[in-house]
Amino acid sequence: MPFSRAELKDAYARWATGVTIVTARADDRIHGMTVSAFTEVSLDPPLVLVCIDRASNTQPLIAQGGVFAVNILARDQEPLARRFASVEAEDRRFQDLHCETGVTGAPLLVGSIASLDCRLETAHEAGDHIIFIGAVVGLQVSGGEPLLFYDRRYLGSRS
Numbered sequence: 001m002p003f004s005r006a007e008l009k010d011a012y013a014r015w016a017t018g019v020t021i022v023t024a025r026a027d028d029r030i031h032g033m034t035v036s037a038f039t040e041v042s043l044d045p046p047l048v049l050v051c052i053d054r055a056s057n058t059q060p061l062i063a064q065g066g067v068f069a070v071n072i073l074a075r076d077q078e079p080l081a082r083r084f085a086s087v088e089a090e091d092r093r094f095q096d097l098h099c100e101t102g103v104t105g106a107p108l109l110v111g112s113i114a115s116l117d118c119r120l121e122t123a124h125e126a127g128d129h130i131i132f133i134g135a136v137v138g139l140q141v142s143g144g145e146p147l148l149f150y151d152r153r154y155l156g157s158r159s
Ligand SMILES: Cc1cc2nc3c(=O)[nH]c(=O)nc-3n(C[C@H](O)[C@H](O)[C@H](O)COP(=O)(O)O)c2cc1C
Pocket: 019, 032, 033, 034, 035, 036, 037, 038, 051, 052, 053, 054, 055, 056, 057, 058, 059, 081, 084, 085, 086, 087, 090, 149
């Protein structure tokens, strides 16, 4: 490669994004992780994608359960974004959290500015990540301002 891994990460960090928590369910197991690699794909049919690290704990749960939900975080939810990215907090990510259950069974985080409840359509291997494309089968949308992430920092958070 004509550039280092650190240079590549610096370039990726120049892309400003929103922040989501992607949740999954397989049988009675739930899990979730912070994800910025979320994109709308199609309106008709309604499709979205998320790029999930192969090595993450969430990845096999999405593959097994065949469902996921994308919870778009409000700007006061930075602590949740940190919690769902933390390895130390891995076993208590849902602790004291107000969740509803989508029609797919995936947890929907109350307080998110939108939640998209998805059934897995296809999974594509892409390097060290898997691209999961989901069909949106349920929606919750509420008001509020988004949490943003740029250059490894959260922007616009009140906390
Ligand atoms: C702002 C932010 C955005 C992130 N975006 C992604 C992403 O798009 N895809 C991904 O695989 N990991 C992403 N991560 C890293 C995961 O959240 C992190 O590795 C998490 O601990 C994985 O959890 P799990 O292994 O328990 O599933 C992001 C982390 C942060 C802080």
